[in-house]
Amino acid sequence: MNLKKAAAEKAVEAIKDGMCIGLGTGSTAYWAIQRIGERVRDGLKIEAVATSVASEELAVQLGIPIVPFENITRLDITIDGADEVNPELHLIKGGGGALLREKIVAANTDYFIVVADENKAVDTLGSFALPVEVVPFASEWTKRRLEASCPDVQWRLKDGVKYITDNGNYIADCRYGEINDPAALEAILNSIPGVVDNGLFVGMADKIIIAKSDGELDIRVK
Ligand SMILES: O=C(CO)[C@H](O)[C@H](O)COP(=O)(O)O
Known part of the structure; x- marks a missing residue:
């Protein structure tokens, strides 16, 4: 079972017509972008911004409408991965190097959903550099x-x-x-x-979807 894909696809269920979406970066966000692309092909009407050049290129390939940041004031939902998540929903991010754009996007989002496999869940942040x-x-x-x-x-x-x-x-x-x-x-x-910024995302996540190897989803909300 692909745990990253399972968590990402669950998160994409929250996206509705007319929303502005933030697209995350990394191998878990990849699956969210793929699923959003499928839903756009099936008629979903959204606009999106991306947290990295790589995610923007992927979105464009998949036909997801990317808009300039300056054209929108607020995002409805952002879906992104994380390197570590703790029980208080604080995160370490930036393993893929996109932490600054990810933090700007998350900070300007009404509902920030984090998707991860069970390996990212920790009691205390800090094993990941x-x-x-x-x-x-x-x-x-x-x-x-x-x-x-x-x-x-x-x-x-x-x-x-x-x-x-x-x-x-x-x-x-x-x-x-x-x-x-x-x-x-x-x-x-x-x-x-x-220092421009750092990968600690404190109190920013509204929901965390963790896919477990037993097939269950561990969903944590603020
Ligand atoms: O913060 C990130 C990129 O800057 C990623 O979300 C984080 O590194 C998790 O990546 P992956 O989903 O590939 O494990």
């Missing part, structure tokens, strides 16, 4: 500031060079171990000059 998006200017200085609060900070690399986000920035992957107060850490990180 927290992605922090950093502007390239003086980035080693910013990294040193991050190291003041985190024992293990590594630049994300792609093909041996620093990974560049869709926004032209770097990602520092920060291993904190257990993150017991995500809201406090989010505020600390975002107060460091040079």
